[in-house]
Amino acid sequence: MKVSRAPFFPPMASWLGWGARVLLLLVIAAALGAACNLLRSNSLSWLGEWDRYIEAQAFREHFALASAASVQAMIRDKTHLLLDARPYEDYEAGHIETALPLPVNDPSDSWGTRSILTPADALLIYCSGPECDDAIMLARKLREQGMTNITLFVGGWTEWTHFRQDNDA
Amino acid sequence: MNGSRLNPNPSKKAPGATLFDRLPGWVAWVPRVLLAAVFLAAALPKILDPADFALAVFRYQMLPHSLVNLMALLLPWVEAVAAVALLAPLRCRDAAITLMTGMLAVFTAAIAFNLWRGVDISCGCFSVNPEVGHIGALSLLRNAGLLLLCAWAWLHERASAPIPLHTHPGSTAKA
Secondary structure (H helix, E strand, O other): OOOOOOOOOOOHHHHHHHHHHHHHHHHHHHHHHHHHHHHOOOOOOOOOOOOOHHHHHHHHOOOEEOOHHHHHHHHHHOOOEEEEOOOHHHHHHOOOOOOEEOOOOOOOOOOOOHHHOOOOOEEEEEOOOOOOOHHHHHHHHHHHOOOOEEEEEOOHHHHHHHHHHHHHO | OHHHHHOOOOOOOOOOOOHHHHOOHHHHHHHHHHHHHHHHHHHHHHHHOHHHHHHHHHHOOOOOHHHHHHHHHHHHHHHHHHHHHHHOOOOOHHHHHHHHHHHHHHHHHHHHHHHHOOOOOEOOOOOOOOOOOEOOHHHHHHHHHHHHHHHHHHHHHHHOOOOOHHHOOOOOOOO
């Protein structure tokens, strides 16, 4: 007798039932997620305010903030030591003038940047842009190590390149 | 459900199914239990600390900002519900495997994309601590292994599925 077997993909008729079961699980998950968030004492807002998250966090943690124009002044007046918190490859591909690399996630410090820092230094830290938090994470680490004069350039490399293009034009 | 509507004898296994039909019943539970354990372990820290998980989602820099919290609040529950459905004696296992496969595919793509563009972030997979579990090739390998487990579980589901009427031996129904 010729035998048949269940196909790897179910026939069209059972797709509706399969889709309904997937939808059912999603509805159960959404209901549980909503109920849990409503019952939680520190519930999370459904629409987060992430557009200026890094700036808000820096403000909350009492880090000074710098604009691109003030970064230009810092470079001109040599008032701050600039630190690039991005990975070495990004730094080597392009960085703000006079900045030294100190990737937040690379403990090797192969450029020896960390060894020249002293608590008296005024530091300006940046990373790739307003959505990257490498700069603020590096700032926290350096503050724990005794650095007190730390400024963040939240706009980072993205804002700096735009600023330079606008000013060179 | 569908099977009982289509098949006059839903308890009958698909004849001719080879390897997966001949294996002892407990073998089918190996991928189910492993997947359920992994997804529950992944869901729990995110459910307990949605704010930190939202930060992990934000750091992937892939979603519109308005969707970050929504994702952080719902995704862990999808993981948990899929894990429970995979173990429960309900006919929802195929749906659970589908959801798990879909989530793993999205997670793998997100990790690969961030590795490609050089963003060094924590995975947010089994911990919401931003200092641990950074993404890397191992994360991709782990997800590939989990996708294989999903395929294994899916093959068992298909092998144990009731035969639709139009494919049943002796049936006169048209497909």
